[in-house]
Amino acid sequence: MRTDGHVRNLASNRRFRHLLAVRLTSQAADGMFQASLALSVFFNPALGEASDPFRYAAAVAILLGPYSLLGPYVGTVLDRFSRRNLIGGANLARAALMIVICLTLPGGFNWSWVLCAMVVLAANRFVLAGLGAAHPQVVPAKDLVTANSLASTLGALAYGLGLATTGIAKLLDSGVSYSMLALAAGCGYLASAFIVGASFRRADLGPPVDDEAATGLWRGIAQTSSGMWEGFKHLGRRKGPALVMAVQGLHRFLYGIVFIIAIALFMGFFWDVESDPTRTTTISWLLVLAILGNVGVLAAAIATPRATRVWGPKNWIVVLMALCAVVVAALSGTMKPVMFAVAVLLVNIASQGLKITVDTSIQRGVEDAYRGRVFSVNDTIYNVGYLAGLFAAAFVVPENGYAPGTLVGVALSYGLICVGYAYLARDEAPYDAQTWSPAATEARPTTSQ
Structure with a gap:
């Protein structure tokens, strides 16, 4: 285009x-x-x-x-x-x-x-x-x-x-x-x-x-709350978008666990108090991670439209979850700062690629009358999954962050998500890739970002 x-x-x-x-x-x-x-x-x-x-x-x-x-x-x-x-x-x-x-x-x-x-x-x-x-x-x-x-x-x-x-x-x-x-x-x-x-x-x-x-503001808020429940029920008749939204919620849960491990490692296990008493190296690494995370988001925005056209959105989701499984498994075996830098780039590509595909699946696979409400449900699943992952990690990750066993569990979970989604969605793609174009003028029917 x-x-x-x-x-x-x-x-x-x-x-x-x-x-x-x-x-x-x-x-x-x-x-x-x-x-x-x-x-x-x-x-x-x-x-x-x-x-x-x-x-x-x-x-x-x-x-x-x-x-x-x-x-x-x-x-x-x-x-x-x-x-x-x-x-x-x-x-x-x-x-x-x-x-x-x-x-x-x-x-x-x-x-x-x-x-x-x-x-x-x-x-x-x-x-x-x-x-x-x-x-x-x-x-x-x-x-x-x-x-x-x-x-x-x-x-x-x-x-x-x-x-x-x-x-x-x-x-x-x-x-x-x-x-x-x-x-x-x-x-x-x-x-x-x-x-x-x-x-x-x-x-x-x-x-x-x-x-x-x-309508009044409070009436609008009440309608939004009830509308979210209606949107949730509507997903029962739209298996394609429902499955990919569930994948994103599980991914956000695991993403929260990896986030806590990474922060704890750089604040603890990777920190050499004798050579770096002011934590200059720690701050430098966290800055690098933040920059690479943004690069990953931009890379996903470029790659996802082409990937979904070539492979189809269902296969793209499987590839992204498999990528997360491999990356996290590699982290568990190395536990090195440079590997976490690479992982942040790749996992953020997967995370944003998944988000773009989920948004498009709702735009293309949900009836217009329910689309805004389904987006509200999706936003809630997206955020609650992440917060749940943060606190789950807080109970299992040691203070210094060295938790290769937890990372192995996360990698296996990504593998199960990959296989499970590929099986459950074998006849239910997120949307029809042949009818989707990045030039589509249909705007996202919600004002949240």
């Missing part, structure tokens, strides 16, 4: 450029804040030495729990209030909360900055979802697919740049404190809020004025 003409159209579209600027400043700030938050939790002497897998799991769960739970309900809010105001207001609130975090973070563990961080991360759901929902308001339908792809890719790069900026600042021992890094992120949120407020009028990004108050 040629996209150069679409890119030229978007480059000349002033409203799209402004909306993209809102995304890039916001996501760059996200990268800076989340990197400074992770470093402050695991490497801040004021918070004590981080050496407990349960602490790693709890830190992720506390901060991402509200973000995950909000997922199915974000669309309800975005379809009833001005998206321009919600995006701007969320970023203004995050900028203000950065001040509280900057003042309380240096004093050690304090629920004030923990709660503020939770709100900041939860608000990110509204910002990213609002930006995605606003694209049809500023981009012609013929350019929409390219706009979505371009915005997501550049947003991921901006987020990675924010991560790298924070990591390099700490590696160079520049004297910049965690509080100052968080404050810099606040400036990014403030800039994003200013751009959206100055570039668009209240109704420019939707929803249509006549639709804003179609």
Whole structure:
């Protein structure tokens, strides 16, 4: 598919450029804040030495729990209030909360900055979802697919740049404190809020004025909850999407286990306190892992459309799960930092390739009347599976993270998923690859990202 003409159209579209600027400043700030938050939790002497897998799991769960739970309900809010105001207001609130975090973070563990961080991360759901929902308001339908792809890719790069900026600042021992890094992120949120407020009028990004108050907010939330159950029941009649969603939920559970093992290893078993008392090497490796994870996501976005056309989506899922099984098995036999770096790249290719295939299976294999509700069910399975994996690992992984036996169990589990899915889905592909095209203009029927 040629996209150069679409890119030229978007480059000349002033409203799209402004909306993209809102995304890039916001996501760059996200990268800076989340990197400074992770470093402050695991490497801040004021918070004590981080050496407990349960602490790693709890830190992720506390901060991402509200973000995950909000997922199915974000669309309800975005379809009833001005998206321009919600995006701007969320970023203004995050900028203000950065001040509280900057003042309380240096004093050690304090629920004030923990709660503020939770709100900041939860608000990110509204910002990213609002930006995605606003694209049809500023981009012609013929350019929409390219706009979505371009915005997501550049947003991921901006987020990675924010991560790298924070990591390099700490590696160079520049004297910049965690509080100052968080404050810099606040400036990014403030800039994003200013751009959206100055570039668009209240109704420019939707929803249509006549639709804003179609139903009350609380009624909409109640309808979303009941709709998720209806979507779950509908999956009983759509075996193809249901099976691949189950595979993704199990993958996210195992992914959470491997994540905890990796963090614990780099914080414990791989750390040589005598040669690296300040953990410079540890921070360097974690920065490398974060960058390779983003590279894997981008690689999957490039490879998956072609792979599903050549092999078919069902076989692509089998290949990805087999890849995870082989990679994790190799980790259990080597337990070397460089192998974990390679594994992060490959497992993230598998994870994102699986996600793309699941999304497409819902778009193509679920009736339009149920599609949004099924996406809500999928978002919940995706996040709950990951959180469950984090806490499962916390109970079986030792403090130094050296758990080759657990990795063997994970590898065997991936193998069982691979074989089980290949058998159960032998007559139920996720979707018909012959009718799917990466140029399809049908947008994802949910505003969550």
